[in-house]
Amino acid sequence: MWGNHIQTVKIELNDNILEQVTDFKYPGYHISEYKNDLEDKLQTYNKINGAIKRQFGKQMNKETKLRIHNITTKAALKFGSEAWVLKKREEQCLEVAQMKSLRHLLGITKLDKEKNQSIRKKREQRK
Numbered sequence: 001m002w003g004n005h006i007q008t009v010k011i012e013l014n015d016n017i018l019e020q021v022t023d024f025k026y027p028g029y030h031i032s033e034y035k036n037d038l039e040d041k042l043q044t045y046n047k048i049n050g051a052i053k054r055q056f057g058k059q060m061n062k063e064t065k066l067r068i069h070n071i072t073t074k075a076a077l078k079f080g081s082e083a084w085v086l087k088k089r090e091e092q093c094l095e096v097a098q099m100k101s102l103r104h105l106l107g108i109t110k111l112d113k114e115k116n117q118s119i120r121k122k123r124e125q126r127k
Contacts, residue, residue, distance in 0.1 A: 038084065049073055
């Protein structure tokens with residue numbers, strides 16, 4: 001794919017012509033369209049965070065929630081991201097999703113008016 005132009009290629013294997021596709025999902029991420037992959041990763045990230053919230057709520061201490069977050073949700077978000085070339089807007093979407101999750105895990109609401117930098121420091125102190 002060059003710009004908006006999709007190049008058509010005929011590939012033959014053992015006398016069979018292979019189908020050409022513009023989007024292919026390989027275990028964990030889309031190949032050729034990183035934007036779709038980013039959207040899928042953010043959706044998965046939010047689903048996992050929601051599951052943590054529903055299952056554990058206030059029953060679990062913050063350190064344990066952060067460990068679960070670091071092991072599961074961060075891994076789900078980062079898998080396959082090595083090849084991403086993100087625009088500033090997409091980086092901001094990732095940052096928003098992460099901060100929303102951290103605020104919840106640390107019990108900080110928007111009404112507390114705490115800056116993102118101080119939330120990151122708290123997360124680092126608890127590691």
